[in-house]
Amino acid sequence: MNPLIPFFVVIPLAGAFLIMITGRFLKEFDKYLTSLILLFLAIISFYSLFTTGENLSVYKVGGWEPINNVPIGIYMVMDGFNTIVVCIINSIGFLSALYSISYIKRYTAGNYFYALFCLLIGGMNGVVLSGDLFNIFVFLEISVISSYALVAFGVEKSELEASFKYQVLGGLASFLILFGIGFIYWKTKTLNIADIKEAFSNGYDKKYYLFVQILILSGFGLKAAIIPFHAWLPDAHSSAPSSISAMLSGVFIKAVGIYVIIRLFFNMFVVSEGMAILITTLGTLSMVIGVFLAIGQWDIKRLLAYHSISQMGYVVLSVGIGMILISRGLNSEVAALAIAGGIFHLINHAAFKGLLFLNAGAIEYTIGTRNLKEMGGLARSMPVTSATSFIASMSISGVPPFNGFFSKLIIIIAAIMAKFYLLAALAVIVSIITLASFLKFQRYAFYDKSIAGNNQQIKEVPFPMAFSMIVLSIICVLLSLLVIPGVRDVILTPAVNILTDQLRYTTIIIGQ
Amino acid sequence: MIAYIMCFILFLVGLYGVITRRNLIKIAVSMSIMEISTFLFFALIGYIDGGVAPIVDPADPVKVYVDPLPQALVLTAIVIGLATTAMMMAIIIRLYRKYGTFDIREIKNLRG
Numbered sequence: 022m023n024p025l026i027p028f029f030v031v032i033p034l035a036g037a038f039l040i041m042i043t044g045r046f047l048k049e050f051d052k053y054l055t056s057l058i059l060l061f062l063a064i065i066s067f068y069s070l071f072t073t074g075e076n077l078s079v080y081k082v083g084g085w086e087p088i089n090n091v092p093i094g095i096y097m098v099m100d101g102f103n104t105i106v107v108c109i110i111n112s113i114g115f116l117s118a119l120y121s122i123s124y125i126k127r128y129t130a131g132n133y134f135y136a137l138f139c140l141l142i143g144g145m146n147g148v149v150l151s152g153d154l155f156n157i158f159v160f161l162e163i164s165v166i167s168s169y170a171l172v173a174f175g176v177e178k179s180e181l182e183a184s185f186k187y188q189v190l191g192g193l194a195s196f197l198i199l200f201g202i203g204f205i206y207w208k209t210k211t212l213n214i215a216d217i218k219e220a221f222s223n224g225y226d227k228k229y230y231l232f233v234q235i236l237i238l239s240g241f242g243l244k245a246a247i248i249p250f251h252a253w254l255p256d257a258h259s260s261a262p263s264s265i266s267a268m269l270s271g272v273f274i275k276a277v278g279i280y281v282i283i284r285l286f287f288n289m290f291v292v293s294e295g296m297a298i299l300i301t302t303l304g305t306l307s308m309v310i311g312v313f314l315a316i317g318q319w320d321i322k323r324l325l326a327y328h329s330i331s332q333m334g335y336v337v338l339s340v341g342i343g344m345i346l347i348s349r350g351l352n353s354e355v356a357a358l359a360i361a362g363g364i365f366h367l368i369n370h371a372a373f374k375g376l377l378f379l380n381a382g383a384i385e386y387t388i389g390t391r392n393l394k395e396m397g398g399l400a401r402s403m404p405v406t407s408a409t410s411f412i413a414s415m416s417i418s419g420v421p422p423f424n425g426f427f428s429k430l431i432i433i434i435a436a437i438m439a440k441f442y443l444l445a446a447l448a449v450i451v452s453i454i455t456l457a458s459f460l461k462f463q464r465y466a467f468y469d470k471s472i473a474g475n476n477q478q479i480k481e482v483p484f485p486m487a488f489s490m491i492v493l494s495i496i497c498v499l500l501s502l503l504v505i506p507g508v509r510d511v512i513l514t515p516a517v518n519i520l521t522d523q524l525r526y527t528t529i530i531i532g533q
Numbered sequence: 534m535i536a537y538i539m540c541f542i543l544f545l546v547g548l549y550g551v552i553t554r555r556n557l558i559k560i561a562v563s564m565s566i567m568e569i570s571t572f573l574f575f576a577l578i579g580y581i582d583g584g585v586a587p588i589v590d591p592a593d594p595v596k597v598y599v600d601p602l603p604q605a606l607v608l609t610a611i612v613i614g615l616a617t618t619a620m621m622m623a624i625i626i627r628l629y630r631k632y633g634t635f636d637i638r639e640i641k642n643l644r645g
Binding site: 155158159162166169170173176177178179181182183184185186188189192193195196199200203206207210212256260 | 544548551557560564567568571574575578600602603606609610613616617620621624625627628631632640641642643
């Protein structure tokens with residue numbers, strides 16, 4: 022039993038209101054408060070990661086105990102899989118908040134920024150920890166509304182337009198999710214994920230079930246920007262302030278999109294082969310089309326945003342392969358390997374994509390443009406940004422010994438062992454195109470000689486920004502340690518076990 | 534059954550509005566129509582024919598009550614819907630100040 026579960030939601034929400042009240046009177050208070058809150062949350066999330074292991078702890082909001090083994094309260098659950106996501110949210114959130122201390126001086130109304138930032142974190146923590154379907158929706162809306170406001174934070178033409186597009190598509194996604202929840206409640210008369218699983222495993226109408234699955238998949242797929250639903254992502258992620266882009270691209274699409282899809286399709290629905298093939302197809306499409314859309318971009322942040330779609334494709338693809346194998350009931354070891362590869366890549370993507378967006382923000386902060394053609398020769402004047410972005414670029418392209426290499430290697434090995442040779446080949450090709458795209462970024466931004474290179478005015482970014490980037494680049498290198506069996510057993514294996522074992526999640530929660 | 538079909542038609546009306554309208558305010562109104570259809574659906578699934586309001590009366594134990602949970606969900610969802618609508622209206626006002634128009638065809642800075 023982990024007593025820390027409610028703190029992940031309560032502390033950031035309380036922090037948001039405290040900042041709104043006191044931010045007017047106490048200058049400089051809000052920025053340090055946000056960083057401190059997130060540092061504390063990051064520490065307790067790592068504590069939970071190392072203590073949870075194979076256990077599963079449940080917190081019942083309001084203390085409503087189950088009656089005759091029927092859960093009636095709202096459950097918050099902490100298991101091996103969502104502690105990993107909570108760690109990602111709070112640690113990347115801490116580094117982004119620290120980075121914002123200097124970066125956000127370009128904008129006015131800093132206290133609103135930090136209040137919205139805290140709401141975003143609180144909402145995402147709530148989505149990830151919730152064990153109740155409607156509660157997921159409520160926290161999803163908290164984080165999504167604050168992300169609408171944060172995307173439009175610059176209140177210039179392109180920011181507002183991006184935010185409007187994002188709101189229309191995000192609103193559509195919310196209605197689809199709400200309809201899905203309604204349909205599930207109609208048949209099962211419960212909203213608890215574990216209880217729904219039990220109701221569905223007692224037999225169900227195939228067509229109805231498929232309809233609900235499609236609704237849920239398209240709703241959360243819109244939030245996760247899997248390829249047919251990706252239209253809002255490049256606009257929204259490139260228009261937001263850079264520390265928020267790092268949060269949105271590095272954490273947000275995973276926490277409210279990919280995480281919920283994985284959780285619901287493994288632990289709520291019964292894994293079916295048709296749905297597994299659909300998810301794998303969507304993942305493959307995102308992986309391939311995303312990288313081809315990215316390669317022609319000259320705006321750094323748009324380029325990075327399209328790469329997010331492509332890298333999320335890897336995660337969805339490998340989890341989908343795991344689902345196919347589980348639904349066919351064969352090769353559970355390969356299925357576990359594929360899912361482990363997906364989760365590993367999800368962790369790695371948070372580190373390197375967060376870092377790349379912070380680098381893009383540092384470049385924009387210094388020279389005031391995002392266009393690759395107007396840059397050049399920054400390696401000499403900005404050594405920290407240059408070095409860290411080199412590490413991040415090599416990580417995302419899958420060059421050893423950085424973390425991206427190992428997760429892509431696991432995904433490709435799992436695909437070959439599962440006899441999906443075409444998917445393995447596509448994963449390799451996409452990785453090579455990613456490398457080409459990031460070599461272009463490196464060359465045009467940092468090495469090519471141009472007017473910017475001769476300008477003596479360009480200086481390295483202030484300390485908080487540089488510190489965040491250095492820490493993230495160290496994390497990028499250290500995460501490759503997850504591939505060592507001793508470390509993997511502590512962190513990745515519990516997460517994979519809770520997903521592959523079809524009944525464990527339900528039996529533990531209902532049994533408590 | 535007819536009520537569910539009407540509710541679905543209302544959703545499609547909203548979707549049609551979002552896709553075809555060119556005016557930002559009309560898009561926001563269409564979003565609200567879609568939202569309302571979802572709320573209506575929730576209210577319908579809790580309804581039981583012949584049921585009364587779920588206030589338990591110990592004197593009459595055989596009464597049929599309607600399901601109160603969807604009603605609670607709808608109230609929560611309405612509050613959330615208010616926040617999203619307010620947010621969207623705020624962005625629309627800002628867009629109008631920047632571009633001087635509500636026409637979506639003239640608001641197209643972002644391409645590619």
